[in-house]
Amino acid sequence: MMRIGVRDSRNSPKPIRIVVVGEKGTGKSSLIMAATTGSLHPNVPPLFPYTNLPAELFPDPVPAIIIDTSSRPEDKREILKEVKEADAIVLTLAFDRPETLDRLSEYWLPLFRELEVRVPIIAAGYKVDYNNEINIDEIMSPIMQEYREVETSIMWSSHEIIYVPWLVKCFNQELTPSQSEELRKFVQVRCPQGVNINRKGITIEGFLFLSTFLVEHGRIRTVWTILRKFGYNNDMRLVDDTIIPYSSFKRKPDQSVELTNKAISFLKNAFEVYDLDSNNNLGPYEMGYLFQAAPESPWNEAPYKNAVEETKDGELSLEAFLSLWQMMALIDPAKSLEYLVYAIFPHDPSSAIRVTRERSIDRKEQKSEREVVQCFVFGPNSSGKSALLNRFIGRSYDDDKNNGSTEERYAVNMVEKSGVIITAKTKKKTLVMKEIRFQEEDGFLLSNEALAACDVAIFLYDSSDESSWKRAIDLLADVATTSKDAGFEFPCLMVASKTDLDSFPMAIQESIRVTQDIGIEAPIPTSSKLGDFDYLFQKILTAAENPHLCIPKIESKRRRSRKLIKRSLTAVSIGTAAFVAGTASFRLYSARNQSS
Missing domain, CATH: 3.40.50.300 (P-loop containing nucleotide triphosphate hydrolases)
Structure with a gap:
């Protein structure tokens, strides 16, 4: 699943560049007007200027700029430039013109691959006839199977201004008992091992199946909503302060952060669990299991790489393993807590670290x-x-x-x-x-x-x-x-x-x-x-x-x-x-x- 979150050198969100492209008469400018004003207007300009999208369109406070493109052949160079700089692409088509659907797979999507564009692509189909029932999933399924970069497809019209997938609301309400039962049945039919009958819940296999199903059927926003609820950001890292208690390691410059006995006890147990060959060392393969829920191993790069004693096979003893964790807590407390959570630390993360006394006080106390x-x-x-x-x-x-x-x-x-x-x-x-x-x-x-x-x-x-x-x-x-x-x-x-x-x-x-x-x-x-x-x-x-x-x-x-x-x-x-x-x-x- 592609991500469109980007940040500048100050770690603040940069505006997301959403570029709208497509054949002439497929509603590019009308879609932009609908997105920015919430309504359609009979006098739509042939080409919109750069337009800032209202913040209320997004569940996340990320600024965005929507960019219209020309359909004229002589403007192709400018179109290619905008596409190369895009963070996301909206590719338009009109359901009353089948040739615009054909152009997706015959021209536009091959062009994006040729340009090595690796950003999310959203197919937006304009429905002219309100009375004509159209199943966009059936229409777009063959294309989305061939071109996995198309993350989702949406349908919109002048009668139903449902035009952008980011308008899906966060589901801040519990499922009713009947809805829960329907969900379990849905998963059980398609993934029998995905439901725990005794506990009447969904297993990890079921959760992974459901997430995959949502992605394949264009419900990207739903998947991201789930991830957000568990504290993940656009880079798939835990940053929510309800998950990582940043206030727990606020300190003065001459104070430091250390792991508590509770954290050390957990890490010792984890070391034993993942020492699969029982040789009292953890190798890269075994470490991979420890960090399987993390974006990557925290120790693959400086300052942690080559910072500790290793065996001739590149393995870590228990002392070396604990040393790296203590070093990470010392120089980057947030990262140490983040990776403890990835490693399934079973307690409140704030109980894993402690802030030492100020050194100025230590000097007075000698x-x-x-x-x-x-x-x-x-x-x-x-x-x-x-x-x-x-x-x-x-x-x-x-x-x-x-x-x-x-x-x-x-x-x-x-x-x-x-x-x-x-x-x-x-x-x-x-x-x-x-x-x-x-x-x-x-x-x-x-x-x-x-x-x-x-x-x-x-x-x-x-x-x-x-x-x-x-x-x-x-x-x-x-x-x-x-x-x-x-x-x-x-x-x-x-x-x-x-x-x-x-x-x-x-x-x-x-x-x-x-x-x-x-x-x-x-x-x-x-x-x-x-x-x-x-x-x-x-x-x-x-x-x-x-x-x-x-x-x-x-x-x-x-x-x-x-x-x-x-x-x-x-x-x-x-x-x-x-x-x-x-x-x-x-x-x-x-x-x-x-x-x-």
Whole structure:
């Protein structure tokens, strides 16, 4: 079934272009007059100008423009132009002129196919003789069987101005017992398995049969009315706020959305149900059953695609499955509720999510109990951001699946507080890592509200490159002052990447001194090549749980890091020694892991 709903870049409805075409004398202009005025006039112009249809003609508040076309051969080019730009086409014929019916299948419909026009087509037959009984279904059935793009056919006359299918009223009344019985009998005769005799109701097979029957017999409006009643829009998505309770996740910029235990319990059960081969993983085929009532899988495109750890066969473990759901609730609560409804969540959708406490309050209370932590990953180019996200979801550090993508990149996994990727019975939290794109000239490009969503920020730099360090600390100063000015401060950590390489001269002393001066911890040593980021993940979760700590003390944007970097360096402090020992232990630990 074709759809004619279109939207502009601001997501507001664009006017639907309804183009009326047909042979000369088939009532094109008269039909437009009837549609716009509700009456016929003896002096109908040969060609109507563009005409706005009254809003009351439509059950849905969608603006529409009806466009008349000429019947003159010399105007064919203009007709073709209008047809190509149409959102819907009304094709006229006159029942007192059989040749106009023949022209539908001999000229007009083949022409539309040749032009690759893929919009709904409505055949409108003008009935001149009021006394002559005409069965339009019988007349149009052969054509509609051959040309499925003809969605419906209607009949109108000057005596009965029943001219457009969108005038069908929404049936806001219950069926009487006799009507219900007639409907059940109608379905049972044509689809025996479509009726549940014991419960005196229609089964899913019966409902699908009835919907198909309505479509095939031109009752498109009735089908759409049913869909509207269940909250669907023109794009076959659930948008009705009676279905998706948008008010349930209204929040301030520094609040987040998480799944409740009720939702997680439902998803765990769904995972078991759809794990058809009982291998404790869900593959694409099994996932298709979970989302069979949805327009598509929500995870086929960015930011969800390639954001989670997968098996070699592209399957998801329970932890990966739940991680994606938590990530979707975090960054797009409406979408998470929409897909929970598609997955037949049996409770009130608003009970599936909860809004966390404001981070500003968490800082005052010096404690955060968020189960989902969002970490923004900053750093200059070539500092190892992508490699870090790759290793976080079990991929090789040089995996290039996201290489060249301009989309924001996420990676999500479940981690226990000690920083070890979870096992079956360990306490776990969901960690969402978001790589922030960096432009050498413009720096980071995030609004204040976007920064407010950050629970912890880490700043990577290449420990073998002094310029990388300077850009990273400058970036930290920029982010810290911007977030402070906006009132959305969050913990920040410095991360020294590529520690398998030789550090630049005085790297350790300088980095320790600067981080001490701004009141955050010494840089955390990591190496994507050597692996093992347990300590880093532990520090991220610890920082999130203590949102009052590791807040950079930056005086102002004007002074920011330049003052810190230019300070004279002194002897290595106790913090420096600890960093050296940490780096050495890290290398030794990694080397042992590789040799074992």
